[in-house]
Amino acid sequence: MSFFLQLVVSGFALGMVYALIAIGFVIILKCSKAFNIAQGHFVMIGGYLGFTFLVTFHLPVWASLILAVAAAIILGLLIERFTLRPLVGQPVLAVIMMTIALATVLEGLATLVWGGEYKTYHGVLPTITLKIGELSIPPETLIGVMVSIAVVTILMLFFRYTRSGLAMMATAEDEQVVQSAGIKVTTVYALSWVIACVVGVIGGIILGGVSGVMIPLANVGLKAFAVVLLGGVNSIGGAIVAGIMVGVLENIAAGYLDPLLPSGGGLASVFPFIVMIIVLIFRPHGLFGLVEIERI
Amino acid sequence: MGLPSGTFNQSYGQDMAIFRTRTHWVMLLAFLIFLFACPLFFSDRILTILTIIGITIISVHGLNILTGYCGQISLGHAGFMAVGAYTSAVLTAKLDWSFWAALPCAALAAGMVGLLFGLPSLRIKGFYLIMATIAAHFIIMWVILQLYSVTGGGNGLAVPRPEIGGFVFKSKGSYFYLVLIIACLGTFFAKNLVRTRAGRAFIAIRDNDLAAEVMGVNLLSYKLLAFFIGCVYAGVAGSLLVHYFAFATVDQFPFMNSVWYLGMLIVGGMGSTAGAIFGAVSLKLLDELVTIVGPILSAAVAPQAAASLGLIMRGLVIIIFLIFEPRGLAHRWQMVKAYYRLWPFSH
Numbered sequence: 001m002s003f004f005l006q007l008v009v010s011g012f013a014l015g016m017v018y019a020l021i022a023i024g025f026v027i028i029l030k031c032s033k034a035f036n037i038a039q040g041h042f043v044m045i046g047g048y049l050g051f052t053f054l055v056t057f058h059l060p061v062w063a064s065l066i067l068a069v070a071a072a073i074i075l076g077l078l079i080e081r082f083t084l085r086p087l088v089g090q091p092v093l094a095v096i097m098m099t100i101a102l103a104t105v106l107e108g109l110a111t112l113v114w115g116g117e118y119k120t121y122h123g124v125l126p127t128i129t130l131k132i133g134e135l136s137i138p139p140e141t142l143i144g145v146m147v148s149i150a151v152v153t154i155l156m157l158f159f160r161y162t163r164s165g166l167a168m169m170a171t172a173e174d175e176q177v178v179q180s181a182g183i184k185v186t187t188v189y190a191l192s193w194v195i196a197c198v199v200g201v202i203g204g205i206i207l208g209g210v211s212g213v214m215i216p217l218a219n220v221g222l223k224a225f226a227v228v229l230l231g232g233v234n235s236i237g238g239a240i241v242a243g244i245m246v247g248v249l250e251n252i253a254a255g256y257l258d259p260l261l262p263s264g265g266g267l268a269s270v271f272p273f274i275v276m277i278i279v280l281i282f283r284p285h286g287l288f289g290l291v292e293i294e295r296i
Numbered sequence: 297m298g299l300p301s302g303t304f305n306q307s308y309g310q311d312m313a314i315f316r317t318r319t320h321w322v323m324l325l326a327f328l329i330f331l332f333a334c335p336l337f338f339s340d341r342i343l344t345i346l347t348i349i350g351i352t353i354i355s356v357h358g359l360n361i362l363t364g365y366c367g368q369i370s371l372g373h374a375g376f377m378a379v380g381a382y383t384s385a386v387l388t389a390k391l392d393w394s395f396w397a398a399l400p401c402a403a404l405a406a407g408m409v410g411l412l413f414g415l416p417s418l419r420i421k422g423f424y425l426i427m428a429t430i431a432a433h434f435i436i437m438w439v440i441l442q443l444y445s446v447t448g449g450g451n452g453l454a455v456p457r458p459e460i461g462g463f464v465f466k467s468k469g470s471y472f473y474l475v476l477i478i479a480c481l482g483t484f485f486a487k488n489l490v491r492t493r494a495g496r497a498f499i500a501i502r503d504n505d506l507a508a509e510v511m512g513v514n515l516l517s518y519k520l521l522a523f524f525i526g527c528v529y530a531g532v533a534g535s536l537l538v539h540y541f542a543f544a545t546v547d548q549f550p551f552m553n554s555v556w557y558l559g560m561l562i563v564g565g566m567g568s569t570a571g572a573i574f575g576a577v578s579l580k581l582l583d584e585l586v587t588i589v590g591p592i593l594s595a596a597v598a599p600q601a602a603a604s605l606g607l608i609m610r611g612l613v614i615i616i617f618l619i620f621e622p623r624g625l626a627h628r629w630q631m632v633k634a635y636y637r638l639w640p641f642s643h
Contacts, residue, residue: 035423035426083615083619086618086619087618087619090618090622092369092422092423093363093369093422094618094622096369096423096426097558097559097562097614097618098614098615098618100555100558100614101559101610101611101612101614101615101618102611102615103611104552104555104607104608104610104611104614105607105608105611105612105615107607108603108604108605108606108607108608108609108611109604109608111600111603111604111607112598112600112601112604112608115598115599115600116600116603116604222430222434222551225427225430226431229424229427233423261442266438266441266442269434269438270434270435270438273430273431273434273435274431274435276427276428276430276431277413277416277428277431277432277435280416280419280420280424280427280428280431281415281416281419284419284420284424
C-alpha cells in the first residue's frame with residue numbers, strides 16, 4: 001500500500017509539470033487559435049534562466065524571478081512579432097510548423113548557451129516538506145501544486161473579469177468581429193504569447209529548483225499534449241485535472257506493469273501517448289473542452 | 297504559362313501530358329543519363345550523399361501524397377519508416393528471406409501500420425491528427441524496443457546487403473543504382489497518382505473535406521488510401537536505409553526526422569512532386585554543409601556549437617520559408633521558367 005501511495009505522490013509531482021506546460025499551451029490556443037508545440041521549450045528556457053540568475057550571478061530569489069519574467073516578456077514579444085504575426089491567415093499547418101521550428105531554434109540556442117548539460121539548484125528556492133505518517137511528500141509536489149493553483153486562479157480571474165482577458169476570449173471566437181468592435185487583435189496576440197512565456201518560465205524555475213532542467217525536458221512538452229487533449233484544448237482547469245490524472249496513472253502503470261514487460265518496460269515514456277490515442281479516438285474534445293461544430 | 301510559346305494543345309491527351317515538347321523529352325533523357333553516369337565520376341563520399349538523398353526523396357514523396365495532396369498532416373513519418381525498416385531487417389536477417397521478397401513485405405507492413413494510425417483521421421484533423429501521428433511515432437519506437445528478442449532492441453540488428461543471382465549490392469555505386477531506380481519509379485508513380493481519380497479526390501479532401509464528402513468523395517476510404525500509400529513509400533525508404541547501412545537501430549529514425557521531412561515539404565513546396573524532390577535535395581545538402589562547418593565552428597567557438605548549429609539552422613530554414621516563400625522552391629522554379637519563356641517581355 002505504501003508503494004502505491006508513493007507512486008501516487010510522485011505521480012502528482014509529474015502531473016504538475018505536465019499541467020504547467022499544458023496551461024501555457026491552452027492560453028495561447030484560447031486567444032489566438034495557434035497550437036504552440038514550443039511550450040515545453042519555454043519551460044526548459046525558464047529553468048536555465050533560473051540557473052543563470054540564481055547560481056551564476058548569485059542573485060537573490062526575488063531579483064532572479066523579476067529578471068526571468070522580464071526575459072520571458074521580451075522573448076514572448078519577439079516570438080510573436082517576428083514569427084507568428086507574418087502567418088496570420090495562413091493554414092493550421094504553417095502555424096504548427098512555425099512553432100516546431102521555434103522549438104528547434106530554442107533547443108539549439110539552449111545547447112549553445114548552457115551546453116545542453118543537466119543543471120539544478122537544490123536548496124536555493126524555499127522548500128516545504130510535509131510528512132503524513134510514514135509517507136513523505138516531496139517539496140516539488142507541494143510547490144508545484146501551490147504555484148499551479150495560484151497561476152490557474154489568477155488566469156481564471158483574468159479571463160473572467162478584466163477587459164484584456166475578455167478581449168482575448170473574444171478574439172479566439174472571431175477575430176474579424178472583434179476587430180470591428182475596436183479591439184486591437186495584434187496586441188491581444190502579443191499578450192497571449194507573453195503570458196504563455198511567463199507561465200512557462202516560472203514553471204521552469206520551480207522545476208529547475210526541485211528536479212533540475214536539461215534539454216530532454218523539452219520532450220516532456222510533447223508528452224504534456226496528452227494532458228492538453230484529455231483536459232480539453234480550451235479548458236485551463238481541465239489542464240490541471242488532466243495533468244494530475246495522467247501523471248498519477250503514468251506512475252502507477254509504470255510501477256506495476258514495467259516488471260511484467262520484456263526489456264525493462266519503459267512504459268512511462270510511452271504511456272501519455274497511449275492516453276493521447278485513446279482520447280483522440282473516443283473523445284477528441286477531451287473531458288472539459290468545447291465540442292466544435294463545423295459547417296461548410 | 298505552362299508551355300513554351302507557340303505550343304498549342306489540340307487534344308485532351310496533349311493537354312494532360314507531362315512532357316509536352318521534344319525539348320522536354322531531350323532534357324529528361326539527358327538528366328537521367330547524367331544520373332546513371334554519376335558513379336563513373338563521383339567519389340564514394342559523394343555517392344553516399346546521393347544515395348541518402350535518393351532514399352529521402354522516396355520517403356518525402358510518400359509524405360507529400362499524404363500531407364501535400366490529401367492534407368492529412370503526419371509527424372510520424374520516421375516511425376512508419378522504422379516499421380518498414382525493421383520488417384525488412386527481421387525478414388532478411390532472422391528468417392533468411394531474399395531482399396526482393398522482404399522489400400514488398402516491408403512496404404505492406406508500413407502501409408498496414410499507417411492504416412491503423414490513420415483510422416482516427418476520419419474524426420479528427422489538423423492539430424489533433426498531428427498529435428495522433430506524434431503518438432504513433434513514439435508508440436512504434438517503444439514496441440520495437442520491447443520486442444528485443446526479434447528486433448534486437450537497443451542493440452540493433454545486423455542486416456545483409458541485397459543480392460540478385462550471385463551479385464551482391466556491396467559497392468556504393470551498385471547500391472546507388474538500386475536506390476536511383478526505385479526513386480525514379482517512385483517519382484513516376486507519385487506524379488501519375490495525383491492525376492488519377494484518387495489523386496483528384498485527395499486534392500478535394502485537402503481543400504475542404506466536408507465539401508468533398510458532399511460531392512460524393514468517400515472520405516474514409518480516400519483518407520485511408522492516402523495513409524496507406526504514404527506509408528508504403530515510407531516503408532520502402534526505411535527498408536532501403538537499413539540495408540544500405542547493413543544495420544538497423546531505432547536511432548536511425550529519430551522524431552526530429554519526422555519534423556525534418558515536413559520541413560522538406562515546406563521548403564520544396566507542398567502538393568508538388570517536383571517540390572518533394574527540391575526539398576529533399578536542398579535540405580539534405582544543407583545537412584551536409586552543417587556536418588562540414590559544424591566541427592570548424594566547434595573548434596572556434598565552443599564544443600557544443602556543432603550540435604546547436606544543426607538545430608538552429610534547421611529551425612531557421614523552416615521559419616524563413618514559412619514567412620517569405622510559403623509555396624516553396626517549386627513555385628520559385630515555375631517563376632524562373634515563366635520568366636525564361638517570356639524573355640525579353642515581362643508579361
